[in-house]
Amino acid sequence: MPLAQTATTVPVVVNDDLCIADKGCTVCVDVCPLDVLRIAIKDDGTKTAYMKYDECWYCMPCEADCPTDAVTVNLPFLLK
């Protein structure tokens, strides 16, 4: 019984240009109550935060606590 790959659009968006995950910052990943953010390695080898799991309470600690204002919390599409 294989699992389907169903795509969903995610509410938390990270601006790669502003994100300083490459310098070791993991603030947004650390504070998320639902633990849905992770650090990815980009094509150029540098790192950025991103939303891995679409399980968002749109509560905003990730946006509020980001030291470089790189994170934006949008409303999940299903309820916006």
Place this chain on the structure above:
Amino acid sequence: MDEILDSSKTLECDILIIGGGTAGPMAALKAKKKNPKANVVLLDKANVKRSGAISMGMDGLNNSVIPGYATPEQYTKEITIANDGICDQAAVYRYAQECYGIIQELDSFGIRFQKDENGEYDVKKVHHIGTYVLPMPNGDTVKKALYRQLRKARINIVNRYMATRLLTGEGRIAGAICVNTRSAEFLTIKAKAVIMGLGAAGRLGLPTSGYLYGTYENASNSGEGYSMAYHAGAGLANLECYQINPLIKDYNGPACAYVAGPMGGYTANAKGERFIECDYWSGQMMQEFYDELQGGKGPVYLKLNHLAEETVAEIERVLHIVERPTRGHFHAGRGTDYRKQMIEMHISEIGFCSGHSASGVFVDEHARTTIPGLYAAGDMANVPHNYMLGAFTNGAFAGMDAADFIEDVDFAKFDESEVIAERDRVLAPTKRDDGIPPNQIEYKTRRLVNDYLQPPKVTAKMELAQKRFEEVRDDMEQGMYVQDAHELMRALEASSILDCADMAAAASMYRTESRWGLYHNRVEYERDDENWFCHTILTKGEDGKPAHKKQDVKPYVIEIEDDEKDAYYKQRVGATVAAE
């Protein structure tokens, strides 16, 4: 990260506090203050910095009992009436007497409360009878202030570990089994006392948006507290008294009539008319809301568009920075301007939460559960209409009592085979090659909760719910499949949610009367004080299924006059008020 690792560790502490939201941190601080030598561990499946219902703060204290505005006697009476008389007053009365001290303590942490030009607390009236609502102008700083105190007090914080089962032995608490949410590593914590502050069961019903995490409660509050207490053999009280809230439709967050009400906002029908006298959340108020919709007068709205510009601006300022700050984004996306449009509301899905109702793990005025050494506080304990200040204050009671409890006891011995059995249960979804992912188990459970348990409650529907829940349980136990440690956390949550759904159905079936307005509106039964003026206590029966008993409401400390008892049933505005 998220790769499943096979490892198991053991930790010993004097007091284990599970849940670092509101009650937990205060319990930790009070326990440590009373017994500085005690090893206090504060565990959270998220990060204590931003966990729990007040992750982004709170706009005010909804139930402060402040000298000069209200007395503990008045408050106890109000909550007893609001809760249809089913209330052991000792816990409410103690809260009412001591919450002012907690307010002053929070003030000393740097959390400010609104004061008038004379420097007095600026308390607002929202409840039906008394005056208890105190705004918090910098309510967005609550968690940061708490975290500073925890660091200062050298509380041992353990983040990203989820407790899955409590351990008991020698007739008392022995500790808890926990699993890391990012690696699936096990941690068995032996403790002399355990305090649970795991919040509401906020992921029980399914929001009408269909988004699993679009809940009123912090979506990480998925009912582990109720589930763990149940499996450990503790009693849970009045679970049929659901939490159902009047919320902003789709956003599913609070409309915050408590903020807007004292400034002139109110709940209105589609014509913009006020139909309830009092916006304080109660089962009776929710019944009026439901009746208005059924009567074809809906939708129901929060009305602010009659207010002056500066008033609306002030309401926006508070509501868009504290508690649920994405609310501003939501309204902007819809083009809703408080000055022009009313804000559409709806009736939420069901949950368990004593913050606004009365159900939960049974506790006394010391926050003691029915298991010695095990405490519960906040939204998951059954002290009615708790709110944030109740979580802080009852958390404080738990911490202080636990500090005394550990003086006289050593670690209780427990059966090691329980740990092995729990490991097998937890890891089962990781041992399969394929199967049903936890999000589908959860979705189906919660969709069935909506279909069959949402009030008005009908016996035949609830019986069907129980049957369907059993089928989902079989599928979960035989076929749930996870791919990483994060999904395993969701699988464990799905299991708690299903336990809560079972308990919600069973408790609702047991109380064969209607009470608490919409919260327990059993259409086939009238209110029946003769047979049901009592608590219902749910425990895990010998057969592994919910068992029930009645328990007397303790004699009142504060007498309620006969003509006061129904005050909360007189919510609908009279013809003259409606015409104003």
